[in-house]
Amino acid sequence: MKRGHVAALSGAALLALAGQALAAGPGLRLDPAGYLAEPGLNVMAFSDYYPDGHQTGVTIIQHGVRVAANGDLRLEAAPGQWSPMPATGARLVDPAHNSISRHLSFPDPAKDRTGFNPIVYPDLKLGYSVTVTPGPGDSVHVRVDLDQPLPARYVGKLGFNLELFPGDLFGKTWLMDKTAGVFARQPSGPMTADQGATIAAPLATGHSLTVAPETDLQRLGITSQTGALRLIDARGTVNNGWFVVRELVPAGATKNAIEWTITPHVVPGWTSPPVLQVSQVGYAPDQPKTLVIEQDAADTRFDPVQLLRITADGPQPVESGAPAAWGRFLRYGYATWDFSSVREPGLYRIRYRGALSEPFRIGADIYDRGVWQPTLDYFLPIQMCHMRVEEKYRVWHGLDHVDDALMAPVNLNHFDGYAQGPSTLTRFKPLDHVPGLDAGGWHDAGDYDLRIESQMGTVWLLAKMIEEFGLDYDATTIDETHKRVLIHQPDGRNDAVQQIEHGLLSVLGGYHAMGRLYRGIQDATLAQYTLLGEAANATDNIVGKPVPGLGTLNNGVAIRADDRLVFTEDNPARELTVAAQLATVARVLRASSPAVAADALATARTLFDRAIDRTDEIGPRVFALAELAATTGEKPYLQRLVALKPRIVNAIADTGWMLAPVFSRIDDAGFRADVTAAVATYEAGLDKAARADSPYGVPYKPDIWGAGWTIQEFGVQQWLLHKAWPQLVPTSRFVRALDFVLGVHPGSNTAAFASGVGARSVTTAYGFNRADWSYVPGGVVSGTALIRPDLPELKVWPYFWQQTEYVLGGGETNYMFLVLAARQLYAHKPSG
Known part of the structure; x- marks a missing residue:
């Protein structure tokens, strides 16, 4: 885990701080972890780096709960995911003055119209510092100093925001000077204009705000020494907004431009409950x-x-x-x-x-029912694209996106991480309709795009579950002819096979139309991308029908139709990965779907031949060679693996599990001995890491995103390694990974990450229906995330993609694989 926020302190200084904190008694003191702390209260200042996810700036942890965050200058009263955020400079922890400060500036050149999620910045150029120091009692003083006065045209537009987490405030009260109110569960008007945006009119304006005065564990006061505070419900502008306390930066101010005193109430002697x-x-x-x-x-x-x-x-x-x-x-x-x-x-x-x-x-039947089935019963059918999905009296979503797709414009840096280069790489011109993409695939999963890795990752894992565990289950009607899905209505076919075929309709449909794989299919405009709820509302299902005023892409290209865009790329490593996955599918579906299997294998061979000499990445090369060897039985693939022995050994953490299915077929004694030795060394290192990293028995390095998906993927890889090297790889590896997902993980929220599974699970999740505070059974969230440097957090909040988002391509199917692996491991064991 990175500790960059305390890098300015020497080891001796950290020890000194630890001693001071123990000896000082009540009141905030610098903790060795680099924030202000006392029992029951922590005040962090820019320990985190994720403002888009409400995770940085001045942050308040009160009685073990993060109650406020993102304390920083903002250009908007209700900032959203694509709002301009400052670039971060040096962070200084000063033991002599018991203070923390950070220098920041607008714009951020790493995000301004560039990067994975490009943001359009205004022409403001401004540097400033935010400093926090302990005040009297349990209070903290926050000061903003500007490097130069605010340009006149931005006076009244830039302010200091502190965001209050809404989920724990609903039904609680607030006091602003002589005005009082209740934090409502939903935002309400009246609405007002603010810098060209529409926001909810401030709930109150004054100089002193008290939050939840009736609750000792939550009571928090904010007083300004420099201006008027406004309490704003940002959810009136963006669904995932918080309650915001905001003060505008005054004209001409530099030093002490903003000064606040924040006073959280602290229960004396409070300790974290077990x-x-x-x-x-x-x-x-x-x-x-x-x-x-x-x-x-x-x-x-x-x-x-x-x-x-x-x-x-x-x-x-x-x-x-x-x-x-x-x-x-x-x-x-x-x-x-x-x-x-x-x-x-x-x-x-x-x-x-x-x-x-x-x-x-x-019980011996613990994994037999209601643990893996929800993913195949509910989640995968509900996420199916180009279908109408029904469950008895309920329609999960109507027929959607059958107007797919338009060829993406060239030289486009899309707002969701897609990038189309100077060519379409196909016979299609920009904004041409590409046929063959109006069937198959799954929405991924908090939004509606179809990424090649999510589609093929799901296809591959389903195929592996059929191969490893004989998965044969029928609870759903999937009618591709009429584009209709009926949950809890068997149709006589293996649901796993039908889901594989559904995924391939999209991937192979695109391949045959364009002569290459797509990178992904995504909404053209931000207005479509941010749509929540019913997928059928995203498009009109009519190819190329003009939609007046729909909007433009961030490079200025006008998009009149609401059809999605299809992106391509030249990525031989990804082509090899897909070749490997298609080879697995061909092997597994030979008996049940021979035509699909033949198409998958022919495509795998073509992709392999086209890509193998155009990338030096060892993982995709080994993956493709191993799976093609397993499917075809052709020795040249095995011989090429043997020739890669030094690189396979050096990258055994990545290559070992890929090699496992064909390891027993390789008769080169030196290869077998050296690879086995490398696996032994790798597993010994995992033993050490699993004991040292955490009490959870799996290698675990917390970060801003929950680690559940990574740990599930690790567990699946350990299963595959165990099959090839049972004497070296214990079953505890993948069993503990499953336990982690099912509740044995850090933090006070012990919910299973798989929705609708077990006694308690995440049932407020970042799926397509997140605005309803709902969930999709069988979806699997990433889970407990890290509030840097040391707070594990899993909030009940539907808008934290870094904690509760569903995804395709592994998040759901790696979990399902682990459950089936545990079921097979413990099947028919004596119970007494």
Whole structure:
């Protein structure tokens, strides 16, 4: 984990700070992690780097909960994802003055009309600093100093914003001077104009605001020494907005342009309550079972744990024991308790001090129903593009996007990370209609684009599940002729096969039309891209029909139709990856869908021949060679793998699992010995990392995005390695990865990352229906993210793509694969 925010402090200075913090008593002091801290309160200043995701600036952690963030200068009262954000300069932590400051400036040249998500900046050029220092009691002083006065044309347009997280404030009250109100669950008018945008009129204006005065754990005061505060509900402008406290920068000001005192209430002696982390689903009798206890780092005592069996007469104690201290991870202290010896089927809970885990089950059939099925029952059908999707009385979405797609304009840097170069790379001219793209594919998944990696990643993992576990399941009618899906209505065909075929309709349809793979298919304008809810509302389903006033792309190209754009690229490494995935599909579908299998294999061969000598990336080369060898049985593919031995060995973390399916077919003794030695070394390193990184038994480096998807992918790769080298790769690798996703992960929110699975799961998620505070069963979110430097967070909030977004191409199918792997591992085991 990066620690750049404390790099300015020496080791001696950090030790000195730690001593000061322990000896100083109440009041904010610099913590060794580089923020102001006291028990129950942390004030961070630019420890994070993700303003687009409400994650940087002045940040308040009150009683373990992030209540405010993004304290910084903004050009908008209600900033959104594509609003201009400043470039960050030097961050200074000053132990002598107990302060933290950062220099920032407008514009940010790394984002101004360039980069992955290009932003159009105005002509403002301004440098400034934000400084935080402790005030009296539990308060903090925030000061903004400008390098030069604000240009006259920006007076009244630039202000200091502090964003208050809405989800914990609904129904709570606020006081602004002599005005009072309630934080409403939904925004409401009247509306007003603000710098060309429409915002909700301020809820109140004054010099002193108190947030949630009735609640000791949330009460927070903000007072300005320099001007008027406005309390604004930014959700009136952007659905994912927060409540914003804003003060405009006055004309002519430089030093002390903005000065606030922020005073969170702190409960004396507060400590983090213990959190019990277990699988929300439960365990097979023979499965390793480990409780992880998370508690305040200052609380170094770990009391006995009690296992309760839930009976018809209520909970009954059946086992107890002393947890083993693990040590400190992030900001908490941890202990573990192994209860693997408990194998009796039944319902259980765990009690520790006053905390109770959610109920969970032990049983040999634990993974048989309701754990992997929701992904195939619900999520994949609901995400299907170019279809009408029904579930009995409910329509999840109507027929959509059958006007796909227009060829993307050349030299286009799209707002969602797509880039079309100087050529379309096809026979089609810019904005020509490309046939063959009006069928198949899945929406990915918080928006409606079809990326090649998400489409083929889903196809490949479904094929691997058929191959590895004999996946054969029919609960859905998929009618490609009439473009209709009926959930919970079997049609006599394996749903996994039908989903594979659906994905290939899009990928191979595009390949045959254009003579190459697409990079992706995405909305043309930002207005379409930000549409929430019903997919059928995104387009009119009529090819090229003019839509007046629809908008223009960010390079000025006028788009009159609402059809999506198809992008291409010259990317031989990606072509090799797709060749490998298509080869797997050809092998798996030979019996059930021979025509589809033949098309997939022919395309795989063509892509391989075209790309193999145009990239030096070892992973895609090994992947394609191994899968083509497994499918065709042709020895030249194996011989080329042997010739790559030095590079395979040097990159074994990436290449080992790819090689695993054909390793037993390679008869070169030297190759086998050297690769096996490399796998042994790699796994030994994983053992060390799994023990040292965290108490969760998997290599885990938290970051701004939740690590659930990465850990799931790691688990699948470990399964494949275990099959080839069972003596070197323990089953605990992928089993612990599954446990992590199902609830054994850091933070106070122990919900399973798979929606609708287990006793408690993420059911407010960043899917297409996020504006309804809803979820799609079987979707899998990335999960607990990191508020830098040390707060794990999984909020109940539908607009955090970095925590609760669904995706295709692995997020959902890697999870499903792990459940089926655990089911196979523990199938038919004795239960007593």
